[in-house]
Amino acid sequence: MQRRSLPLSALRAFEAAARLGSFKAAAEELAVTPTAVSHQIRALEAQTGLMLFERQVRKVALTEAGAQLYPVLRDGFDAFEATLSRLSQQRTRAQVGISATNAFTVKWLVPRMADFRLRHPDIDLQLQASDDVVDLRSTAIDIAIRYGRGPYTGLSVEPLFTDQFAPVANPRLGVLSPEDLARVPLIRFDWRRAQPENPTWERWFAAAGRRRPPQAAQLRFSDEGHAIQAAVAGHGIALVSLPLVAEELAAGHLVQPFGPMIEGHTYHLAMHADRSPSAAVVAVAAWLRAHAARPGNEAAGK
Template sequence: MNNQVIDEFISPTPLNVRRLPPLSSLRAFEAAARHASFKRAAEELAVTPTAVSHQIRALEESLGLALFARAVRQVRLTEAGAQLYPVLQQGFDAFEAVLLRLRQPNRRAQVTISATNAFTAKWLIPRVAGFHALHPQIDLQLHASDEAVDLGKRQVDIAVRYGRSPYPGLVAEVLFEDSYAPVANPLLRVASAADLATVRLIHFDWKSASPTHPTWDRWFAHAGWQPDAALGQLRYSDEGHAIQAAVAGQGVALLSLAMVAQELASGQLVQPFGPAIAGHAYHLVTRADHGPAAATSAVLAWLRSQAPPG
């Protein structure tokens, strides 16, 4: 074997070498994108806003791309930044979750989620077992209330708010948009809007008045259908009770398709006709004065993974 062959045999060949920007630059970008603020990112990272700006500028120069459009007291993601942010956010969430398990293998973390009664009962509870299978070291505590909780005063880590942003003083992101359509027990044999004259319309009360709420009046206007003034009605003070009434065959209800997804899949309810109208959006809301703990980040990542595709 000649010397050239020997050198090639023993010389290390770099395999699977990652060519990534410095982690500090990626962390600065992810925090600034999450907060939509260099100042708040700096507070989370315990550095100055100037340091965050320099880190992000260095990252942009290494990529040859602008990640933020900068204005006075405001920054927003460019198209390139919007593509990079969710990938980094999910990656850092995963890092935190694994490090939590490594550092505290015998300590159980607890994360409290506050949400409306209907969202807790119909969307969260059916998914809790799946979460615990993925994260057996984290205990979930569910706080169900139709009243918005003060995250600064209650021991609540994550709130799921239903409505329209902004939420001043809080960090909020859209979990998913909602839509409403008429649903009924299939035994009622409701097949078209004309059949509404033969059944009761199930209503439920909203906690506040707004013309944007998905109500029967909005649905009829959107559908271009003039309701009969003599239509029978059944009204509940709670959305969950309206869902139960629809399943029981007490009438046709205009309900969130996300909240009755299981009933539709099992055949307990059917959506016999449209149209569906837009509801509001479910938002994940956390405190803005500090970043979420590792366990909270793991729950946020899981909630995002459960959201219907967009």
């Protein structure tokens, strides 16, 4: 028998009658008449050429063929029910997609996920970490965290906070003053766009009114997150975003031994300009604003 010719209504009637042991009980479950159940099962027997039930006075019993068919149908219908129930539950949960840079996602969003789940247990976040600019119009992303000056054409944009950079190091290195920069490697990372306002070591030395030690070693990374991890591991002193290392500073894994701090770019919250946000998107945006407004952007739970 080919799949396209399977008599699904008759198979359903057979499964109910076999499970309940009665055409009448099966009819009540299926909201049809016992006669309709009997006709469907007779049609199934005629189509298969098999006797599936032994008809008795007040009940029915499975034949050998019926006993082989029943568990297959029972398990199949149980699987249908379980899968449809799971999919239905998934549809009832709101989902909000957030796009942000790799470093911001790992070092700022992820440490705050416990707080988000506590405050919004009915919303599922989908985090897309990428240093490439994501087009909100062609993706399922609802909110993008943009870093820079803009402009961000076609988006509804508002500033979250302006970044602050300062030297940080593992306390084991014993870096206490700018003079110590001559004996520890300077950790740096590459900016995707070379701009004079990028918070680089060159800018920091100019702001500090100091010359970079000519003998200072350097350790270079292509990603800010890797530079942060190198500093945590004690491989040198890094000039990185203070909001992104708030968790490490609070835990004592890093220290900010001296200034000055220099200003970085601004993080912006961007959403669709031509689409009304759902209640879940509004809630996520409000949660992001609340954490961005915390003094120093300290890690959640502090």
